[in-house]
Amino acid sequence: MRKFQVKWAHPRVWSGYINRFLREGHTFRRLLAEMEDHQKWTAQQLREWQEQRLQEILIEACRFVPYYERLFKELRLDPERSNPREVLEAVPLLDKETLRKAPEQFLSKRAKKWLIRRAYSSGTTGTPLVCFRDIYSINYEHAMIWRQWRWSGYEMGEPRVTLRGELIVPTTQSEPPYWLFSPADNQLLMSSYHLSAATLPIYVEVIRQFAPAAIEGYPSSVYLIARAFEDLGMAPFPVKGVFTSSETVLEYQRETIERVFQCRIFDLYGNTERTAALGSCEHGRYHEFPDYAIVEYVPTGDNEFEVVGTPLFNKSFILLRYRTGDTVRLSAEDRCPCGREFRIIDAIQGRKESYVWTPDGRAVGRLDHIFKGVKHVVESQIVQETLDCVRILVVPDQEFSEADADIIKRNARERLGPGIEISVERVANIPRTGRGKFVAVLSKINSGDAFPEISHMTPS
Numbered sequence: 334m335r336k337f338q339v340k341w342a343h344p345r346v347w348s349g350y351i352n353r354f355l356r357e358g359h360t361f362r363r364l365l366a367e368m369e370d371h372q373k374w375t376a377q378q379l380r381e382w383q384e385q386r387l388q389e390i391l392i393e394a395c396r397f398v399p400y401y402e403r404l405f406k407e408l409r410l411d412p413e414r415s416n417p418r419e420v421l422e423a424v425p426l427l428d429k430e431t432l433r434k435a436p437e438q439f440l441s442k443r444a445k446k447w448l449i450r451r452a453y454s455s456g457t458t459g460t461p462l463v464c465f466r467d468i469y470s471i472n473y474e475h476a477m478i479w480r481q482w483r484w485s486g487y488e489m490g491e492p493r494v495t496l497r498g499e500l501i502v503p504t505t506q507s508e509p510p511y512w513l514f515s516p517a518d519n520q521l522l523m524s525s526y527h528l529s530a531a532t533l534p535i536y537v538e539v540i541r542q543f544a545p546a547a548i549e550g551y552p553s554s555v556y557l558i559a560r561a562f563e564d565l566g567m568a569p570f571p572v573k574g575v576f577t578s579s580e581t582v583l584e585y586q587r588e589t590i591e592r593v594f595q596c597r598i599f600d601l602y603g604n605t606e607r608t609a610a611l612g613s614c615e616h617g618r619y620h621e622f623p624d625y626a627i628v629e630y631v632p633t634g635d636n637e638f639e640v641v642g643t644p645l646f647n648k649s650f651i652l653l654r655y656r657t658g659d660t661v662r663l664s665a666e667d668r669c670p671c672g673r674e675f676r677i678i679d680a681i682q683g684r685k686e687s688y689v690w691t692p693d694g695r696a697v698g699r700l701d702h703i704f705k706g707v708k709h710v711v712e713s714q715i716v717q718e719t720l721d722c723v724r725i726l727v728v729p730d731q732e733f734s735e736a737d738a739d740i741i742k743r744n745a746r747e748r749l750g751p752g753i754e755i756s757v758e759r760v761a762n763i764p765r766t767g768r769g770k771f772v773a774v775l776s777k778i779n780s781g782d783a784f785p786e787i788s789h790m791t792p793s
């Protein structure tokens with residue numbers, strides 16, 4: 334039996350305790366209890382609660398946030414005497430560029446600067462975006478995450494494996510251990526940067542010995558582990574829940590993960606700016622979290638909407654009607670078997686970078702469907718080099734054949750049309766981004782003004 338010894342000299346072991354101290358105090362416990370209560374509320378109760386919170390945020394913005402002080406004066410908005418929803422409607426949508434240029438303009442003059450944490454969004458192009466978080470908002474975020482995790486039956490203190498973008502061991506290290514035990518959270522942190530055909534059997538063995546109650550991570554990383562369980566001929570390995578975030582979950586990833594770990598995926602959609610949260614429940618539906626943000630859905634195509642969010646919990650850094658750039662399809666269902674009166678979202682389409690643009694001006698999303706029915710692909714990435722050239726990179730397994738390549742090509746042709754050159758190339762691995770994220774579609778034509786706005790898009 335392998336022992337998971339604690340490396341007390343490792344700084345991550347100590348920062349685990351510090352983070353826990355910051356995030357899981359009595360404020361966190363109170364917020365979690367309140368949020369769990371909100372699940373029993375009616376839609377009407379939730380709307381009323383939102384309005385109260387919104388009014389507080391608007392008044393704070395009007396008095397102490399430089400960007401909104403000016404804007405409210407210009408537009409003659411008075412949040413103290415008007416209906417908060419009407420005030421919000423009069424505020425123009427806020428885009429990423431405006432925030433990127435002057436993030437301090439959104440910081441409240443009352444915020445205690447020494448208690449503010451900075452966060453940077455990775456962004457695929459240009460300079461990173463800076464956001465500010467106060468301690469209360471960090472607690473709030475953490476409570477929101479835990480409410481969803483508890484839907485799986487997973488409880489605090491139970492062992493959990495984590496496979497995210499944290500650099501646990503240097504990428505140059507070529508010998509195990511590719512993991513670190515964090516006693517603060519009874520958590521086995523495993524590197525997403527060392528997953529390969531050679532190391533996956535070791536990961537599988539270590540996970541079996543650690544016996545987690547839940548697995549948390551990028552869907553692409555958890556998928557590779559799940560696939561390895563099957564490739565090695567292992568029996569299914571039941572856990573209470575798999576918690577994913579940061580990447581769009583692809584259909585083939587979901588199927589394999591849920592089959593191997595015998596549980597639901599609880600996926601969370603959010604962003605670094607923390608302006609909206611959507612999460613999937615024990616019945617597999619995505620829900621909007623109404624106590625996190627007021628979310629608006631701005632039409633961009635045929636049942637396709639951009640997520641625009643007004644967060645309700647960070648008075649130190651206020652963003653109103655923030656355009657996330659991510660699109661969703663709304664559901665016709667108005668009741669989920671889980672009973673929560675949180676709006677149901679049919680599917681998260683992802684970022685505008687995850688589309689392939691065709692010469693006839695179409696934006697084609699959710700291209701993971703071209704791999705449906707193709708068996709021998711370990712991973713893949715679609716790279717759009719130019720408007721008329723797409724390369725499909727595949728990491729093949731041993732049984733991959735020309736016939737598989739032909740199916741992929743035919744499926745891609747069906748969706749992208751005739752005016753585009755399509756090639757299928759075999760590669761040893763798919764490179765990750767700086768933060769270890771997997772990108773299913775990499776578009777090299779989406780920089781600068783040439784990139785068509787999603788609102789001008791013709792539905793595909």
Ligand SMILES: [Zn+2]
Binds near residue numbers: 614672673
């Ligand atoms: Zn539900």
